[in-house]
Amino acid sequence: MNSLNSSVVVIDNVAVIGLQRDDLEIANCGFLVSKRIKEESISKTAINIESFEYITSENVYALQKLIDVLEISGISVCVCGFDAVSASIIFTFVDDIYFSTALDVRNAILELNS
Amino acid sequence: MSNKKTTGDSDKTNKIQSQQKEIDGLYDQIESSRFDLPMLKIAERVLMVPLVGAVDSVKSQKIMEDVLDSIKPMSLRVVVLDIAGIKVVDSAVAAHLIKIAKATKLMGCKTIITGISPIISQNIVNLGVDVRDIDTTSTLQDGMQKAYEAVGLKLVQFNE
Missing domain, CATH: 1.20.5 (Single alpha-helices involved in coiled-coils or other helix-helix interfaces)
Structure with missing residues (x-):
């Protein structure tokens, strides 16, 4: 079993995950993240992808898979940290995105706690 | 020689x-x-962009880039795209507008498309463009009201 490189910090009852690209490539990434969040007894998580220099369609599919796993486990998710360049090109490769998004960690926490 | x-x-x-x-x-x-795109900050975290003339792929890309670049520095929550000044909305323009709305949503910002005339709405439906996830209004006034509500503001009329 692999371990995660991503950081997990709890702010205002929300687990903020500083997601690393390598973690998305781990087959059981969803399970590992879900387990890590459950350890904190928290049901809300903000996934921050700010560290991604660029985002590929594979990253988006992997992210969607991770979010599906978390939501099945009863964890509300909000993804934040998309930059203008990624946002402008991503819909050339991906039809649609089915997860909640926010500008930054602060807004993601506000969204999850509203 | x-x-x-x-x-x-x-x-x-x-x-x-x-x-x-x-x-x-x-x-x-x-x-x-x-071309210069007017970007009007009409309230805290609300941006209004009036679109005029013909919109081609170069122009729509420029609109998208300018809007997306403004989201972070202005902490925008709502972008109002007024298309009343666009004469022809074909499938390409509709697809561009939807792409802009999706891209802004990715950055946590809601897009409201205003100024949709009956002929434009008829065209959009006939073209089979799915606009269910996008906020649309026929007038800019309605769009502004929606935008204000989205950021917790309200338009109030003062009696003299």
């Missing part, structure tokens, strides 16, 4: 002139494709 030289010079001059003409044409093309 002298005649030959004169002919050679004239050829060179003609070539330079034609190249200069070509360069000027390219400059004109660049200038015509460049």
Whole structure:
């Protein structure tokens, strides 16, 4: 079993995950993240992808898979940290995105706690 | 000998002139494709962008880039795109508008498309463009009201 490189910090009852690209490539990434969040007894998580220099369609599919796993486990998710360049090109490769998004960690926490 | 030289010079001059003409044409093309997009901050975290004239793929890409670049520095929550000034909304323009709305949503910002005339709405439906996830209003006034509500503001009329 692999371990995660991503950081997990709890702010205002929300687990903020500083997601690393390598973690998305781990087959059981969803399970590992879900387990890590459950350890904190928290049901809300903000996934921050700010560290991604660029985002590929594979990253988006992997992210969607991770979010599906978390939501099945009863964890509300909000993804934040998309930059203008990624946002402008991503819909050339991906039809649609089915997860909640926010500008930054602060807004993601506000969204999850509203 | 002298005649030959004169002919050679004239050829060179003609070539330079034609190249200069070509360069000027390219400059004109660049200038015509460049335009200033009015970005109106009408309230805290609300941006209004009136679109006028013809929207092609170059222009729509510029609109998307300008709007997305403004989201982070202005902490925008709502972008109002007023398309009342666009004469023709074909499938390409509709697809571009939807792409802009999706991209802004990715950055946590809601897009409201206003100024949709009956003929434009008929066109959008006929083209089979799915706009269910996008906020649309027929007038800019309704759009502004929605935008204000989204950021927790309300338009109130004061009685004199």
